[in-house]
Amino acid sequence: MNAARNFPVVDGQISVGGVPLFQYVEQNGGSPLYIYSRDLIDKRVSLLRKHLPDAVHLSYAIKANPMPDVVKFMAERVDGFDIASAGELKTVLQAPMPVDNISFAGPGKTDMELRQALEAGVTVNLESAGELERLVLQGEQTGCRPRVAIRVNPDFELKGSGMRMGGGAKPFGVDADQVPGLLRRLADLDLDFQGFHIFTGSQNLRADLVTEAQGKVVDLALSLAEQAPSPIQLLNLGGGFGIPYFPGDEPLDLAAVGAGMAPLVKKISAAHPAARIVVELGRYLVGEAGLYVTRVVDRKQSRGKTFLVTDGGLHHHLAASGNFGQILRRNYPVAVGNRMAEAATETVTVVGCLCTPLDILADGVDLPRAEVGDLIVVFQSGAYGPTASPSAFLGHAAPAEYLV
Ligand SMILES: Cc1ncc(COP(=O)(O)O)c(C=O)c1O
Structure with a gap:
């Protein structure tokens, strides 16, 4: 893997959208900052359109990167949005996306959130029987007809995933064996039943495992659909x-994922020609398009180890510090963004400015010698960055974000 390859280097300095990194820092009045590349997001969407069957609709899970500019940019490129809170609802309603193509998933939706979802007309992915009853009550109070899908917790998982969201006991979705009961309840109610949402896992790099899980998802959905009211x-x-x-x-x-989906799409369309087939993606759409840029504030030695202390850290980029769901801490790809033409000459540990041993951006990495003022770049940072980090911790300023 060479994450740096995605970004052009001019005179030894990474450049995004034709502008070198130092210029962003200057324009911003300092660092740290996140930079997201429109061009790389566009290329990613094109790749998906090229390989996935035409009938597959792309939904962007905005939790991956809810920056309003990114969401607006995405609205013109994908077919739908998935949201997880009233805050995200507000963000997507400001982007030009038809509400029919917006779904709201997540456990613990409050009555206020259900009401706002109803009034907006988005599809609520039901996480439990209790949530359905609360939604129905809100529907009666507002006069809005609920539009719903059932989020199913299958009895299998997406093997080899960084994060497993289905299989076993889970707070997400309705266990597959409880779905027929919920469908009977739906049949008694006046609401717009759309179908099913089956999210089995996240961060999977194995096409065969993705295809295997999708095959099981389709079989499960088709068998549940036989018991649906419509x-x-x-x-x-x-x-x-x-x-x-x-x-x-x-x-x-x-x-390979696309080839695996082709027969599944045929199978679904044969049984349910009107069904919109959706894949819901977050990091795959935006993760590789983003950089986190932070400046070296200090260089120091401690008992034989060289530390580069930066003005960034886990309060901006929890995932890169290894504290966002990783079991073993591993380094995100990093570089000295203004010394890309220089060879690595030393092994260093790059840390943030927080007074906690958790605040490591890269441990024991080989880099060109970096001086105070140089820019450390963390690649693969377009997803689960600022909004997945404890930004209030220790009272440092939030990072700036640019979509360029
Ligand atoms: C319901 C749901 N949809 C989409 C996503 C996005 O996952 P990813 O960014 O790995 O594509 C998640 C992540 O946890 C999720 O829970």
Whole structure:
């Protein structure tokens, strides 16, 4: 994997959108900052359109990167959005996306959130029987007809995933064996039943495992659909497409995923010609398009180890510090962004400015010698960056974000 290859280097300095890194820092009045590349997002969407069957709709899970500019940019490129809170609802309603193509998933939706979802007309992915009853009550109070899908917790998982979201006891979705009961309840209610949402896992790099899980998802959905009160209009197969973060990671073979989906799409369309088939992706769309840029504030030696102390850290980029769901801490790809033409000459540990041993951006990495003022770049940073980090911790300023 060579994450740096995605970004052009001019005179030894990474450049995004034709502008070198130092210029962003200057324009911003300092560092740290995140930079997201429109061009790389565009290329990623094109790759998906090229390899996935035409009938597959792309939904962007905005939790991966809810920066309003990114969401607006995405609105013109993908077919739908998935949201997880009233805050995200507000963000997507400001982007030009038809509400029919917006779904709201997540456990613990409050009555206020259900009401706002109803009033906006988005599809609520039901996480439990209790949530359905609360939604129905809100529907009666507002006079809005609920539009719903059932989020199913299958009895299998997406093997080899960084994060497993289905299989076993889970707070997400309705256990597959409880779904027939919920469908009977739906049949008694006046609401717009759309279909199913089955999200089995996240961050998977194995096309064969993604295809295997999708096959099981389709079989499960088709058998549940036989008990539905009306033909399904929507089948959200989940996502789970991963990106390479760590040494040894190989990119997902998207052509193989697409080939695996082709017969599944035929199978769904044969049984339910009106069903919109959706894959729901977050990091795969935006993760590789983003950089986190931070400046070296200090260089120091401690008992034989060289530390580069930066003005960034886990309060901006929890995932890169290894504290966002990773079991073993591994380094995200990093570089000295203004010394790309220089060879690595030393092994260093790059840390943030927080007074905690957790605040490591890269441990024991080989880099060209970096001086105070140089720019450390963390690649693969377009997803789960600022909004997945404890930005209030220790009272440092939030990082700036640029979509260029
Ligand atoms: C329901 C749901 N959809 C989409 C995603 C996005 O996952 P990813 O960014 O790995 O594609 C998640 C991640 O946890 C999720 O829970």
